[in-house]
Amino acid sequence: MSFFQPHVPKAQKQAADPQHQPWVEKYRPKTIEDVSAQEHTVAVLRKTLTSSNLPHMLFYGPPGTGKTSTILALARQLFGPDNFRSRVLELNASDERGISIVREKIKNFARQTPRAQAVASDGKTYPCPPYKIIILDEADSMTQDAQAALRRIMELYARITRFCLVCNYVTRIIEPLASRCSKFRFKPLDPSSTSTRLEQIASAENVPVDADTIQALISTSHGDLRRAITYLQSASRLAMSTTPPSKITPRDVQEIAGVVPDAVVSDFATALGIEQIGGDGMDVDMDNTGRTKEKGFDGVRGKVREIIREGYSASQIISQLHDHVVHHPTLTARQKAKCALAFAEADKALCDGADEELWILEVGLRVHKAMSSES
Template sequence: MVGNDMMPWSEKYRPQKVAQVAHQDEVVRMLSSALDDGQGNLPHLLFYGPPGTGKTSTALALCRQMFGAQHFKARVLELNASDERGIKVVRDRIKTFAQTSVPEGRITNKETGRAVPAFKIIILDEADAITTDAQTALRRTMETFSLTTRFILICNYISRIIAPLASRCAKCRFMPLPMSAMRAHLSHIASGEGLSISTQLLDHMCEASEGDMRRAITTLQSTSRMAGPGGDMDDEALVTAACLVPESVLDDFEAAVLGSCSFKDMSLVLTNIVDDGYSVSQLILQFGRRIQENTRASIAGLSDLQKSAVVLKLAEAEAQMIDGADEWLQLQDIGGRLRETVQCATNQGSLRHTIQSV
């Protein structure tokens, strides 16, 4: 068994009770009511929302409180549907587990003193990766074994769950965590690990994680390892641990694409960024944040129409790279289009044409 010192902090500090789940008040209230009911009055559940918002942790905490450690393994089946996504797993593993009978008579959860519900729970993580045929087969399985089995479907994109399946579940939306909630939880972990960390660095970690608590905790652990025992946890360690683009590189990029240097010099700067191994997707994200903040002189001097054209081009390039486009070519294209946008400052018609062509 892995000791606590060797565990990922995202597992070490995973909520053990539903009430410990942060910033999902409506979900916690509904599930706590089901636990307090004591009658096993629990419908099928569909948890959906962005990554790192506590969906899987909430499902596991609910099962722990319902069944206790003594009955957890016998009553709970957890599957990651992105690995086992075809109809075969529905017909074999899921149906086989759903068919197993539940012991008759009152069984007590020794941890709570309450009766253990007379059903099993199947947790399907990343259920939006299940094929349509498999989801259709799963719908029938849910209907057939609803007396003895409850399902908790977990997904990022509820639109990828077929309507007949979604309609059989109580839907629970998990919202991205705000900065305040993430900061408080990271401070708790830092205190538990004996780390000294500034409020400013915590804020930078939260911004880099974009509402994903799991990512934020992993970044905190990586940054502490990067700093080393007794070392200073600073922005430099965070940039390395989180694979961010340094501010100095962003400054060079901004000066190249929004400044007055020659096209040849701009192309060289962009080539060096790629050659140095920086993620173009991460650069787009951080530069887009600069546009949104609108605090730097070269950006504040752009008109709203120009900023719109810049953001549209960044979005287009990101979509192209998701589809497998070459990073160097996309970065060169961004540079050329952004220079064109700056030069269109006095030609509104040309600028509107640029926006429409993106």
């Protein structure tokens, strides 16, 4: 028996099968032109490719809007595949980024003089400017001391090193650090941009999706494209796992996203006395099984028990019921205000660890009272 292991080339070890790759990484923008819906930022950064003069930058905005993808795509266009690893240092929130890391790892990389440009292996010409880029992803999680130590490093090595701070909350970046950077705000993606990108990915992966499914992906992701792509991949795997493969439905997307299906929220709202949006105004006294619906306290309590048995989150139910009430076209301002007060008190109680069933029942009864008192 041989104790020697067969030699596997390093490149072969690291090669990832595209079939098993998360779609978020597979379809990450390769150039800044591929970045969706951030026209102003892309226009400014496009000019840096021609001038090769890059300032320190601060990218901020909600998750999944393309902040990290944009700076990585820009770095690849500046340095090319050969120089990318030697010219770019990326530190994420998973790395320890206290003051010791700033003083050692970041400072050591920042002080190194960039090597001369090598001929690109892919035959393309890259600007390859005479500086390096340090990307600090989720910089708002850095300690105050670490951020303070970073100020001097940014000044000392500005000639050969540029910093790009990426964060969700710009207010957590200390002002002396923020003032040294050009700020770029990334806004949540609009529905049309998200829809276009999701349709491109679905087409590339041969996943049939209709307009309702795309709308469900957009509404559950709230402008976070990364989340929408992840939901699409999960839903496609769920649909392909059946025999024969089924079609992705909006309800599938809502189940994967942990969102309460619209039909459940609408049914609960009807039990509370809220008129159905787009309904014919008729009061239906029979449920789906042909039995007479209970009304008043017993009806609300029965519906709450159904929701709890299904295992839906109380905070999610209250959040979606809030949106249903606030956007309802026929409710009065007084009714909406009474409901909003009940939702706010329930949200606070649930955050403090209160019983979910009792508070859904409390909200249901108060909403029912608000509807019946002015009917």
